[in-house]
Amino acid sequence: MMKNSFQLFARRVRSDWFYQYKALRTAVDWVIAFYFVIPLMIVAGYQYYSWWAAQPSWFSWIPLFLVGTVFYLFAWLGTIRYFVEEGDQLFLRQNRRWFQHLMLLGYRYSLVLQGITTLLLTLVFLPLLVQTYAFGVPQIVCFWLLTYLLKINLGLLRQLLALRIQGILLWLLRVVGFAGLFFLYQMLVTGVSHSANYIWAILLLLLGLVVFLSKIRLQEKGAFSADIARERDARMRIVSLMLIRVMERKRKPRRRRPLLFRSSQRLFKGKGAGNGIADLLAKSFFRNSTQWKQTIQFAVLISAAMFILPGPLKITIWILAACVLAFWRKSFCKDELTAPFLNLFPIQDTAKHQALQLTTPILVLPALIFISLCLGISFFTWWGPILMVGAAIPLAYGTSSVFTSWY
Secondary structure, three states: OOOOHHHHHHHHHHHHHHHHHHHHHHHOOHHHHHHHHHHHHHHHHHHHHHHHHOOOHHHHHOOHHHHHHHHHHHHHOOOOOOOOOHHHHOOHHHOHHHHHHHHHHHHHHHHHHHHHHHHHHHHHOHHHHHHOOOOOHHHHHHHHHHHHHHHHHHHHHHHHHHHHOOOHHHHHHHHHHHHHHHHHHHHHHHHHHOOOOHHHHHHHHHHHHHHHHHHHHHOOOOOHHHHHHHHHHHHOHHHHHHHOOOOOOOOOOOOOOOOOOOOOOOOOOOOOHHHHHHHHHHHHHHOOHHHHHHHHHHHHHHHHHHOOOOHHHHHHHHHHHHHHHHHHHHHHHHHHOOOHHHHOOOOOHHHHHHHHHHHHHHHHHHHHHHHHHHHHHHOOOOOHHHHHHHHHHHHHHHHHHHHOOOO
């Protein structure tokens, strides 16, 4: 019998940690821990110590922009939990004081946990920050606070937006917000590295925004169902990672009249099963809203980085982006080839491999051409866009050929 809301909160936190521990135990038994995890931790600890003893030469190859990108992605990910459950609708919500205190305790728990995880990430990059970028103690504290306060604000803003806006408008706002805040964060990180005085004023502004958004979020009406779904996802995060390759992907129902290729015209000329499957794969990709939304996000982020990165690093990121796109498209196509509909037909693996080789570069080209165009524009020459867009075609076919050389 729970005597107060704090005991109920403590019980739910213990239950969550025990659940995560049992999930990890299913993947990491004593054999894996003894022969892999413990040696890996020892090697990582020794390597971390060696970074302090002598700075590796490759530290100088890592720009501050790349470090800022890692910290920004970390700040964007994650959520704020309130530890509400389905049964609370029948019992706990009748006691308004208990329910609000439970949410407040969950919110405070999330603040502490995210502060600790942000601090751990900062400690991992501490040798690089101190030895390469000459960060002092005030700059390290400022960098940690900047990332931490941004992470809290982003978590609150995403929840508030999801409660008020739905559909494509919410997705567009997230894309615009992700890109805009990315450049703002990079500017602030540069200000931290130069010990700019305005950074402390920005931190005070972010702290005030946390207080303001927290009051709005904790008093929000009609958020109970969304909080339950968010809590369920947070509780299942480790299990979801382990089962991502095991559970069958749920296929969303397709619209009767697709937006693209309505007349089902052939995309690839020629006869044979390979060409027919290639048509199916290409149309499946372009009709999949999740795929092209993620592609737009990826292309916008990489293209924006081209205007900031130094010259040699731009070409490296350009090639890496092509490799990522080729691997991404191949994975999507192989997933589509396991559809139950295709399993009804006796299709040979050679025909599937031929379709994979034919489709992958076509799916890589749209995003890669856009990235190449932005890369060419970043050179600020008349021949830059022409050269890089022309080079995107052989790069798309070359990387696709490498990644589809095996089925």
